[in-house]
Amino acid sequence: MRKIMYGLLVAVFAIALTACGGDEESKDKAQEADKQKAGDKTEQAEKMKEMKKKLEEQQVKEDKVVALVNDSKIKGTEYNRFLERYQMQFQQMGQDPTSKESAKKMKDQIIKSLIDYEIVIQEADKKGYEASSEEVDKQFGDFKSQFKDDKKYQEALKQYDLTEEELKKEIAESIKYTTYVEKEIQVEEVTDQQAKDYYAKIKDSQGDKAPKFEEVKDQIKTQLQNQQKQEKVAEKVKKLKKDADIKVKI
Structure with a gap:
């Protein structure tokens, strides 16, 4: 007024x-x-x-054992590293990671992911899969080259609570995991008809904005192939878990 x-x-x-x-x-x-x-x-x-x-x-003590998989210990350090990533994802999706519901969902997902990953790593070890030093060095070099300078690289390590040695170990296990999945998990080739059926769904949702089928055919086939692979991996992990001694400690 x-x-x-x-x-x-x-x-x-x-x-x-x-x-x-x-x-x-x-x-x-x-x-x-x-x-x-x-x-x-x-x-x-x-x-x-x-x-x-x-x-x-929400973090746990770094040396706390959060789960046992056939006497192999999964510790708080690994849990907390996953936790930070999940917390960021929840926040990016507009969800409160500190709510009771979100906290339980995150914990369950993290524990499951860590156990599933460890199950596959142990199976890969049994099969004799290893990551060569050349493979590790290449992927490590590719990772480090993403950063403008060493300062930015060191900041990233600090953000994810990793030493360079731990990073290389994670890279080695990732290579081992990927190699096992590629060699041991076989899926059928995606047909043109399957790709067309998937494309039809895209066309229905996007209408005239949808790209032409030929432009995205290879991309669709790769996506469907990866989906099949993930489903097969989940089935394999489910079978391996039946014979595994798993104890969740949190």
């Missing part, structure tokens, strides 16, 4: 007052805006601090 009345008075009495009063009001507005911004920043900083504290409370 005060601002409306001020505008009317300026219009009636003099143009000179418009400039003077306008400047004063602009100052008021600027000061109010600055105060609001400062208040918002403080409030946002407090919320971020509170959220960070809640996220950290």
Whole structure:
């Protein structure tokens, strides 16, 4: 109301007052805006601090055994590393990772992922699959080359709570896992008809915006092939679990 009345008075009495009063009001507005911004920043900083504290409370002690797979220990270090990634994913999807429901969902998914991965690694070891030093060095070099300089690379290691030695170990296990899946899990080749059927669903949802079939045929076939592979891996893991001694400790 005060601002409306001020505008009317300026219009009636003099143009000179418009400039003077306008400047004063602009100052008021600027000061109010600055105060609001400062208040918002403080409030946002407090919320971020509170959220960070809640996220950290979900972590477990690094040396704590969270699960046993045939006497092989999965420890808190691995769990926390996965936890941070899941927390980020939940936040990116607009979900609160600290809610009771989200916390349980994350824990269950992380434990399952860690156990499934360990089951496959153990089977790969039994089959004699290994990652050569050349393969590890190549993938390590590819990873490191993504960063502008060594400082950025070191920051990334710190973010994921990894040493360079641990990173190379993870790369080696990843290669072992991938090699096992490629050699031991066989799937049928995706036919043109299967690709066309999948494309029809894309066409239905995107209409005229959908690309031509020939432009995406290879991409669709690769996607369907990967889906089949994932399903087969899940089936294999399910069978391996039946003969495994698995104990969840959290």
